[in-house]
Amino acid sequence: MRKFALVTLFSIPLFASFFPSTLHTTVEKVDQKELKLSKAFPLNGMSGVVIHSYGKNAQAITSYVIQTNQNGSAKSLSHSVIDHEQLPTIKTPVKRGDKVIGGYMYQNVLLLAPDAETYTKITKEYHKNWIHPDLYALFLSTEGETIPSKKNLAEFAKAYQVGLVVIVRNGTAVLLDPVSQKIINQKKLDNLPKKGQFPFFSRLDKIESGWFNSDDNKKDYYKMMDQL
Incomplete structure (x- = not known):
């Protein structure tokens, strides 16, 4: 029981040092x-x-x-x-x-995660104004975009007053400032799923951009996030 109590997917101190203060x-x-x-x-x-x-x-x-x-x-x-x-x-x-x-509007954060479990664990362990990725998915659909990029993240952040973007990669979480388009911090994460939902966790099954189709099983969430 002691070993089990010490094992957690994410810890509050990890993210406490991850987010810079205003x-x-x-x-x-x-x-x-x-x-x-x-x-x-x-x-x-x-x-x-x-x-x-x-x-x-x-x-x-x-x-x-x-x-x-x-x-x-x-x-x-x-x-x-x-x-x-x-x-x-x-x-x-x-x-x-x-x-x-x-760090203007750094309290407003968009999280791109591989699955619902990872998304829930991170958002529950730190008090932020979490901007749901459903909004970003709809934004990309209306803009005719197919995958996340620093450019469309910057456009979304300006439209929805997002200060930071947390991107879960394979083994790490990186912190992107959408204004500077720079990675300003990163932390190691353990026990992530081997495969992520493409292009990122969202509650939408289908949107007009055609992301969610039969070819999605061949697309790699982590490979795409490593390119951001």
């Missing part, structure tokens, strides 16, 4: 598109948002930043943070003293 800092220095944060993010590849103050209690998110070095060096992204036809595009450049939130 961090508040400021822009210390700006040099063209390169900038320096007054306090570095926990992990390289993490993204954050820049908040500029316009005075009289008016402020707005102006851009994304991605940390490139552990010393707090970062770069800004030119594409808009918020897309809305009725709102003007903010063109304010990043300036010294701007506030920065690192």
Whole structure:
């Protein structure tokens, strides 16, 4: 009984160190598109948002930043943070003293898992706002996509306000920041199924993209996830 009690598929400490915390800092220095944060993010590849103050209690998110070095060096992204036809595009450049939130919306997480059991075990052991993969499957269907990619994950994340994507690979879980499209962390996982549901666990039996057909038995979930 003692041996049985010690054996668990996943542990809370494993994922506690896996997810980085949100961090508040400021822009210390700006040099063209390169900038320096007054306090570095926990992990390289993490993204954050820049908040500029316009005075009289008016402020707005102006851009994304991605940390490139552990010393707090970062770069800004030119594409808009918020897309809305009725709102003007903010063109304010990043300036010294701007506030920065690192790990913006990191509480909202999409999990791509090989089966329902793995999905349930992970989501029950850590308190996050889990975005169900059914939504991602429907998104890919409407976009005419057939398999996950960093590009369509980034598009889905922006549409559904997803901050992180956990991808279960063969023996590991990796943490993808969809804004930077970088793997920012990974952890070893044991007792995973030998074969995963293709293209990932979803409660949908059929969608218009034609994923779930007679040829799916020949497709490899782990091979595809290793390519992300």
